[in-house]
Amino acid sequence: MDAFLQWWETFPITRLFLSFEVMSKALPIILKAFPVSIAFGVFSFVFGIPLGLGLAFMKMSRSRLVRWPATFYVDVVRGTPLFLQILIVYFGLTLLPFYRDMVVANIWMKQPFFLGIDFTVWLRGLFVLSFNSSAYMAEIFRAGIQSIPRGQMEAARSLGMTVPQSMFYVIIPQTIRRILPTLMSEFILLFKDTALLAAVGVAEMTLRAREITATLYNQSSYILAAAFYLLITIPLGRFVAGLENHLAESEGGGAQNQREPLVPEPVDAQHVIPHTKPMPKNYYR
Amino acid sequence: MSTVTTSTGEAIVRIKGLKKSFGSLDVLKGVDLEIHKGEVVVILGPSGSGKSTLLRCVNRLEEATGGEIWFEDSEITDHKTDINKMREHIGMVFQQFNLFPHLTVTGNVMLAQRKVLGRAKDEAKRIAVEQLERVGLGDKVDNYPAQLSGGQQQRVAIARALAMDPHLMLFDEATSALDPELVRGVLDVMSELAEAGMTMIVVTHEMGFAREAAHRVVFMDDGVIVEEGTPEEVFDNPQNERTKDFLGHIS
Secondary structure, eight states: OHHHHHHHTTSHHHHHHSOHHHHHHHHHHHHHHHHHHHHHHHHHHHHHHHHHHHHHHHHTOSOHHHHHHHHHHHHHHHHSOHHHHHHHHHHHHTTSHHHHHHHHHOGGGGSEEETTEEHHHHHHHHHHHHHHHHHHHHHHHHHHHHTSOHHHHHHHHHTTOOHHHHIIIIIHHHHHHHHHHHHHHHHHHHHHHGGGGGGGTOOSHHHHHHHHHHHHTOSHHHHHHHHHHHHHHHHHHHHHHHHHHHHHHHHTTSOSOOSSOOOOOOOOGGGOSOOOOOOOTTTTO | OTTOOSOSSSEEEEEEEEEEEETTEEEEEEEEEEEETTOEEEEEOOTTSSHHHHHHHHTTSSOOSEEEEEETTEETTOTTSOHHHHHHTEEEEOTTOOOOTTSOHHHHHHHHHHHTSOOOHHHHHHHHHHHHHHTTOTTOTTSOGGGSOHHHHHHHHHHHHHTTOOSEEEEESTTTTSOHHHHHHHHHHHHHHHHTTOOEEEEOSOHHHHHHHOSEEEEEETTEEEEEEOHHHHHHSOOSHHHHHHHHHHO
């Protein structure tokens, strides 16, 4: 066994990138940072959902005054690098007087809060990640809601239901089914993006791996960290693919009445209102 | 029943000078029509004549651009009118059924009863089953819409509307999306409803149904009513050239 390990370390590639010795040293450190990466991914995803839903409804508003700020926000957030957003929020917030006053008044915020990380670090990290993903989710929600045939809303309204009732009991339940795969893909992207927090010193997996690399002049800890990312992303990716297939099989990718052959919409002059297009695949990124 | 002419009761819907345009396209160019209680009015006409738009204006799925529509004692076209309150009493059946695919058949019929009329769960369920039995689907109560044929789905849609105890039913080409062999079942339900005294406005291409069930036939073309009368008058002795032309093409 020792002979094999010695032989393994004789090649530059295996020694520098796949060294068992370095990996075994790195393992406990990366393992400790693994929950940090997961927590940043999961919490910012959870906080991003209501924010994204709010933005989606704003974007669908009839009032320009409501629609315009949401559109601007989504465009700006999706049109700039997340890395820049992290730098701006992480260091920018600390320059704001009210933020400083808040931290000075609440000393506990500077103490380890969860998984050994300060509250202020959680606050800033989750802030930027959840606001970032909310912009992407807004588009997913909006496209999902608009992909429900308008007849569903009309049927609900014709029964005397209000717009909020129709949304809550008829449109949203169908939307959730439809966007679930896309939403989970968004989570995968978000989880990988937590690595960018390394740049501002958040002790997640990538930062820890970099510290080990810098100390030992060896890349193997990066490879180990990559394996931990894959541990989440591959099974989840498989699951999303399965879910997509399942939805495609059971309902033709949607929730319309599929048993009957689909009848094309009549081209009567009274049907000039354009029908919404189904959500294009990978539209959001 | 086609011997009866118009007034079987007081006017339940009064349409006065109704206009509707989509942008620069004028779809309705001044329609006057009264529907009486218990009356079955069938609206015929070529595609694009404005039949569906007229129907959709009655429960304000489309906003009229001019004229008035009165339903019972309220003006539908008045924005101060609580349209949701009005719609409780106006059932509508769509060409594409528009059942809620995430709910069972019973769930479809129960939803608005619960959320709009505020009926208790047990009562809503009892009425749902009752209405589903009425349209011949007593054995499908636990199925999902996707498990039913188009004809069955459309009958569920009728039951869903009937469960609200409507005073008026609107049928917007209810059989146009169905395979020919499924049309009969839906028309039978509609005929039964007509015989039971329901007030109905029916947009259809089913001439047989119009002849048998209608008290009055209204022929529309190019956004106006060009002819109306009993089925006999309109079918056997049409006065207007466009009506003659249309009926000639059909038969």
